[in-house]
């Protein structure tokens with residue numbers, strides 16, 4: 001099964017790199033929600049890298065795995081990175097967006113106007129039970145990798161920053177996305193089923209209160225959050241190359257501030 005396979009590869013590689021694997025809890029069918037922290041503290045920015053909230057968006061976990069297998073070692077010395085690469089095991093195994101009980105693991109952390117925000121998934125409850133660790137590990141930033149099969153051929157990113165307007169952080173991420181995908185046109189996010197109030201500008205949906213995990217961490221003080229959404233209709237190899245560059249852009253930002 002895909003989850004077991006990826007879980008074992010993450011565990012092997014991250015153990016070699018000096019990380020400890022924690023099981024934050026058990027979600028449906030007894031699957032663990034895994035979280036990796038370095039054994040040794042450093043004083044670098046505390047950054048949380050996550051993927052696999054939506055099970056069919058498989059480029060995210062595979063990109064994180066490829067990244068940790070190929071990136072320069074100095075990232076692990078400069079940054080206090082933690083990884084949560086496979087948030088939705090039952091969705092990943094069934095190649096479906098939500099979990100096996102049809103709950104969205106990336107919703108319901110804050111109540112918004114969205115009906116989905118009024119209930120929380122089993123994974124969401126586990127994360128909420130560990131929110132102090134989540135907030136601490138994402139103090140300086142977080143990135144969560146997503147994909148979109150509706151707005152093809154476009155790419156765009158949600159970002160959250162503790163400022164009224166987007167800064168270099170958001171623009172850097174959008175610029176990297178634009179090297180692989182045309183940026184979504186300015187205006188409302190194209191939606192085939194309903195009217196959305198998400199407004200895209202220069203490929204960025206900024207500080208959008210959607211009740212997601214990333215929105216919640218932003219509300220709790222995370223300085224910079226990015227949720228890139230890339231075109232899922234491109235090949236897996238292409239999406240992974242794009243994500244690797246996006247992850248590097250995210251990390252390189254902290255080398256410049």
Ligand SMILES: [Zn+2]
Nearest residue numbers: 054057146147
């Ligand atoms: Zn998603």
